[in-house]
Amino acid sequence: MTVRSESSSASPDMRLFVHHRTDYRFSEPQDRVVQLLRLVPASHIGQNVVDWRIDVDCNARLRLGRDGFGNETAMLYIDGPVHAVSLAVMGEVLTQDQAGMVAGAAETLPPVLYIRATPLTAASEPIRALAAEVEGADGTSLDRAHRLMALVHRRMRFVPGRRIDGRNAATAYAEGEGNAADLAHVLIAAARRLGLPARYVSGHVLRPAHQHEWHEAAHAWAELHIADFGWIGFDPTADRCPDDHYVRVAIGLDHRDAAPVSGTRTGGGSEVLDVGVRVGIEG
Incomplete structure (x- = not known):
């Protein structure tokens, strides 16, 4: 899944590159894995998403949506047998210092x-x-x-x-x-x-x-x-x-x-989760 937008900022102060990986390994094959992903940022004043991509290393279905808080979401469905799943997020964002103030973001609740x-x-x-x-x-x-x-x-x-x-x-x-x-x-x-x-x-x-x-x-x-x-x-x-x-x-x-990733799985055994995040000014 790829998200792109044009920056509305005339003079961005920072160009950030984000790499976020999530790896699941299962002790027994799973019949099905369903995950709710909140991994995609939205553009608002002081934050402009230039490029954002989610890759899955297996045959999967993604359904895009938005939750009650206004977060962009993706439901991930993987049919078994599933031995392991790797999610890779890569993105580029232009940011400006707004002294912490949030403006222009989706506000769905009072x-x-x-x-x-x-x-x-x-x-x-x-x-x-x-x-x-x-x-x-x-x-x-x-x-x-x-x-x-x-x-x-x-x-x-x-x-x-x-x-x-x-x-x-x-x-x-x-x-x-x-x-x-x-x-x-x-x-x-x-x-x-x-x-x-x-x-x-x-x-x-x-x-x-x-x-x-x-x-x-x-x-x-x-x-x-x-x-x-x-x-x-x-x-x-x-x-x-x-x-x-x-x-x-x-x-x-x-x-x-x-939570960036949450969900359920159908199948026995245990799972091992490994997460890695890197944020830099170089892609």
Whole structure:
């Protein structure tokens, strides 16, 4: 599947190339594999998709669509016997620094919906206490959002490559460490306690010193809806608002709504999943 669009940006600040591979290996042949893919970014102000391609290494059917959050999706159907599946994503995106502000993106749901907690983002007593530290501080809602991001960044140690294993925000915060998804969940849980609509974002980030390396997972951050500004991205892993180093792919209430790949299989045995992500300024 190939996606192409013409850039509407007169002077892009960054040209990013994304390579994302997902490999499944099964201990026994599978009768059928069905996967929901949220791997395709959309163009909006500050982000223009020039070229984007998904390749599958076996005979498969793809059905394109859009989910309730406005994410571009593809349903992948593979009939067995299936011993292994490899997905390869390659894309080129032009980005500009918008100071984290999101504009021109598909918005299918009202901000108030993103106040609702989920099992992954329910606020424990320690997370409520974290939100209370910010709630009593002076300043605007935007100031409080920045302070909250900085607190999560300081209180939690980022562990790159840690697998998404269904840990919720309360467990991650209690352990004091986690991957990018864990830190995003904690920020979202605390922000909702402050009455700020907050949502999960999956995507990619350029780390200039590591652009030739493969990483074990895509990136994740949060977006908070701030009065008079709209949606603004906050990345507690890096303690900064997303800039032209970021490619925004999918959103949701939590990781499960925006996971790059999820689905089911029909067949016995076990599976081994291997993910590799590389973002650079060279194709």
